[in-house]
Amino acid sequence: MTARARVAVHKFSSCDGCQLAFLNLGPALLDLAAAVDIVHFAEAGPVDPEAEVDIAFVEGSITTPEDAHRIQTVRARSHHLVTIGACATAGGLQALRNGEDLEAWLGHVYAHRDFVAALPESTPIAEHVKVDFELWGCPINARQVLAVTNALLLGVTPSDEAEKVCLACKRAGAVCVMVTRGVACMGPVTRTGCGAICPRFGRDCYACYGPAEGVNTRALTTRFEGLGLAPEDVARRLRFINNAAPAFREAARTVTGDD
Amino acid sequence: MTERTVDIRVPILARVEGEGALHLAIRAGAIETLQLRIYEPPRLFERFLVGRSFTEVPDMVARICGICPVAYQISAVNALEDAFEVDPGPWVRDMRRVLYCGEWIQSHCLHIHLLAAPDFLGYADGIAMARDHGEVVRRGLALQALGNDLMRMLGGRSVHPVGVRVGGFHRAPEVAEVDAMLERLEAARADALALVEWTATLPLPDDRQDFDSVALRHRDEYPMHAGRIVSDRGLDLDVHDYERHFVEEHREQSTALFSLLDGAPYLVGPLARLNLARDQLPEPLRARLPARPSFPSTNMFDSIVARAIETAFAIGEAARLLGRYRRPDAPAVAVTPREAVGIGASEAPRGLLWHRYETDAAGLVRHARIVPPTSQNQARIEQDLHASLAAFGLDHDDDALRLRCEQVIRNYDPCISCATHFLRLTTERS
Numbered sequence: 001m002t003a004r005a006r007v008a009v010h011k012f013s014s015c016d017g018c019q020l021a022f023l024n025l026g027p028a029l030l031d032l033a034a035a036v037d038i039v040h041f042a043e044a045g046p047v048d049p050e051a052e053v054d055i056a057f058v059e060g061s062i063t064t065p066e067d068a069h070r071i072q073t074v075r076a077r078s079h080h081l082v083t084i085g086a087c088a089t090a091g092g093l094q095a096l097r098n099g100e101d102l103e104a105w106l107g108h109v110y111a112h113r114d115f116v117a118a119l120p121e122s123t124p125i126a127e128h129v130k131v132d133f134e135l136w137g138c139p140i141n142a143r144q145v146l147a148v149t150n151a152l153l154l155g156v157t158p159s160d161e162a163e164k165v166c167l168a169c170k171r172a173g174a175v176c177v178m179v180t181r182g183v184a185c186m187g188p189v190t191r192t193g194c195g196a197i198c199p200r201f202g203r204d205c206y207a208c209y210g211p212a213e214g215v216n217t218r219a220l221t222t223r224f225e226g227l228g229l230a231p232e233d234v235a236r237r238l239r240f241i242n243n244a245a246p247a248f249r250e251a252a253r254t255v256t257g258d259d
Numbered sequence: 260m261t262e263r264t265v266d267i268r269v270p271i272l273a274r275v276e277g278e279g280a281l282h283l284a285i286r287a288g289a290i291e292t293l294q295l296r297i298y299e300p301p302r303l304f305e306r307f308l309v310g311r312s313f314t315e316v317p318d319m320v321a322r323i324c325g326i327c328p329v330a331y332q333i334s335a336v337n338a339l340e341d342a343f344e345v346d347p348g349p350w351v352r353d354m355r356r357v358l359y360c361g362e363w364i365q366s367h368c369l370h371i372h373l374l375a376a377p378d379f380l381g382y383a384d385g386i387a388m389a390r391d392h393g394e395v396v397r398r399g400l401a402l403q404a405l406g407n408d409l410m411r412m413l414g415g416r417s418v419h420p421v422g423v424r425v426g427g428f429h430r431a432p433e434v435a436e437v438d439a440m441l442e443r444l445e446a447a448r449a450d451a452l453a454l455v456e457w458t459a460t461l462p463l464p465d466d467r468q469d470f471d472s473v474a475l476r477h478r479d480e481y482p483m484h485a486g487r488i489v490s491d492r493g494l495d496l497d498v499h500d501y502e503r504h505f506v507e508e509h510r511e512q513s514t515a516l517f518s519l520l521d522g523a524p525y526l527v528g529p530l531a532r533l534n535l536a537r538d539q540l541p542e543p544l545r546a547r548l549p550a551r552p553s554f555p556s557t558n559m560f561d562s563i564v565a566r567a568i569e570t571a572f573a574i575g576e577a578a579r580l581l582g583r584y585r586r587p588d589a590p591a592v593a594v595t596p597r598e599a600v601g602i603g604a605s606e607a608p609r610g611l612l613w614h615r616y617e618t619d620a621a622g623l624v625r626h627a628r629i630v631p632p633t634s635q636n637q638a639r640i641e642q643d644l645h646a647s648l649a650a651f652g653l654d655h656d657d658d659a660l661r662l663r664c665e666q667v668i669r670n671y672d673p674c675i676s677c678a679t680h681f682l683r684l685t686t687e688r689s
Contacts, residue, residue, distance in 0.1 A: 015325040
């Protein structure tokens with residue numbers, strides 16, 4: 001009998017919401033713990049950050065010199081490294097500070113700037129180490145983590161859900177909010193996986209799952225302008241949860257005419 | 260006693276939410292230094308909000324905390340509706356309370372079963388505890404799942420839900436969804452009362468201290484979605500006057516700010532709420548509470564019982580509000596932005612959460628200020644650590660001292676801006 005798989009959940013700069021994909025499993029959490037050895041997951045209890053593991057799930061972006069060092073150790077000790085969520089995969093909402101005057105911004109929030117250690121930019125894990133699989137989403141959900149865990153344990157490549165929210169909407173029979181009500185919905189350029197919850201709630205998708213495959217951001221931003229959005233309003237739609245994802249960052253630059 | 264020099268480094272304190280450090284130095288049998296340091300990487304939300312439309316604020320502030328996103332959303336819409344002089348009416352009020360009940364149930368059950376209880380029963384974590392206390396842990400995780408599903412009904416998902424907007428909700432649940440949820444809530448009442456009984460039997464230390472409790476107070480309901488700010492020393496403030504009495508300081512080596520009430524530490528959270536508003540629990544629930552511990556309580560270790568009582572309350576409260584559910588014609592009222600200042604507060608699972616926004620005529624945010632519960636509790640946690648260690652006795656071995664420090668900190672369920680989980684304890688003795 002082969003040894004039980006060893007799993008770790010590591011945390012960098014984030015809101016903890018993606019770790020809840022595990023902690024909110026309900027009684028299924030106990031079933032997962034029975035199937036694998038969870039050797040490091042500080043919020044749940046087990047602490048062994050330098051343990052060798054088969055699968056390391058990594059939440060959060062890199063924002064401090066110490067964390068830039070720590071992710072190297074995690075990579076070296078992990079067979080598979082899987083990023084979970086928008087922070088780890090695209091730098092997160094906190095990447096809104098990239099390219100801004102961080103010194104001035106820290107001064108805006110903290111009285112004593114010199115007490116706070118921070119790198120100039122918030123960066124995704126893949127800018128620092130090789131990532132084996134990325135789970136997009138803010139937040140990711142239980143279905144995603146269980147699917148990727150099972151795939152890796154069975155030795156198969158996890159399937160990458162890169163199609164657009166629009167397709168999930170159509171399958172769910174949801175009425176298109178953009179076509180019927182002129183709402184500036186990000187669904188046509190956003191990756192599925194959420195279950196198209198926003199359009200199904202009658203509101204705009206705000207791209208919390210990041211860019212889909214083969215997106216035509218130009219067509220969408222032109223459509224938004226046709227709906228009456230000013231360029232800065234269009235840019236804000238792109239510069240949100242996944243603002244540092246290249247497809248959104250470039251599209252926002254094109255809209256505002258920045259270099 | 261033999262003189263010894265000890266240097267303990269615990270790089271990671273498990274089962275708390277947040278990145279911080281504790282420095283404990285003991286010399287000549289006395290605490291020389293005891294400082295809670297928080298060095299979670301700064302995420303600068305107050306700055307990110309500047310230039311954003313009011314319509315984006317609920318989705319943005321949710322990302323401050325994956326465990327209590329509803330609290331951030333409700334305090335924010337309270338503040339923005341205050342700024343725009345919008346009254347979304349009784350249906351929206353009821354449903355926001357129901358959504359909030361879901362978050363309390365989820366957050367409290369997570370904390371009780373996976374973060375706090377293992378300490379008192381001698382287990383490393385909730386999963387290990389489940390091997391001997393399987394029914395208790397499964398019951399707790401099932402209650403947590405019920406809280407999540409309640410949030411899902413009104414928000415689409417439980418982490419960063421998408422249902423709340425300024426003026427109301429994006430969608431009203433169908434009557435059939437509400438009826439199915441009501442059945443589950445009714446069925447969970449007995450489990451919640453059993454949970455209260457169980458927490459009351461835990462071997463909790465008895466450590467009475469003198470502190471001020473602060474919470475919202477609502478005219479006719481247990482505090483949750485709105486109210487005035489009151490304390491057990493007679494403070495009674497409109498939320499607009501918060502800044503006249505509460506001041507945040509930035510201290511060295513901390514990325515969270517310390518908040519003080521008229522210059523002194525104070526407590527927010529479940530124990531503070533129960534201390535101040537136990538008279539507002541429904542009579543049938545009060546009648547079924549265990550005789551011990553009794554509230555008001557000055558023993559922070561009773562917080563776990565307070566969380567269980569609030570869980571039972573939230574299940575009953577959600578059932579009460581959904582019992583009178585009528586699907587409205589529209590789930591939100593129209594909102595016209597204007598140049599204004601708005602202030603809003605609500606009771607996050609961990610305590611009072613206060614927001615202030617300045618907007619321009621188009622409804623873009625000019626300035627934002629957010630005071631989370633954990634920065635309010637931070638000074639109180641330090642004060643408690645001093646008192647608790649003195650009462651406990653400093654000549655215990657390092658493991659026992661460390662465990663006691665961790666337990667004291669966990670009583671507050673700190674969500675240190677909901678970031679990383681490292682609390683470094685360095686003990687120096689000579």
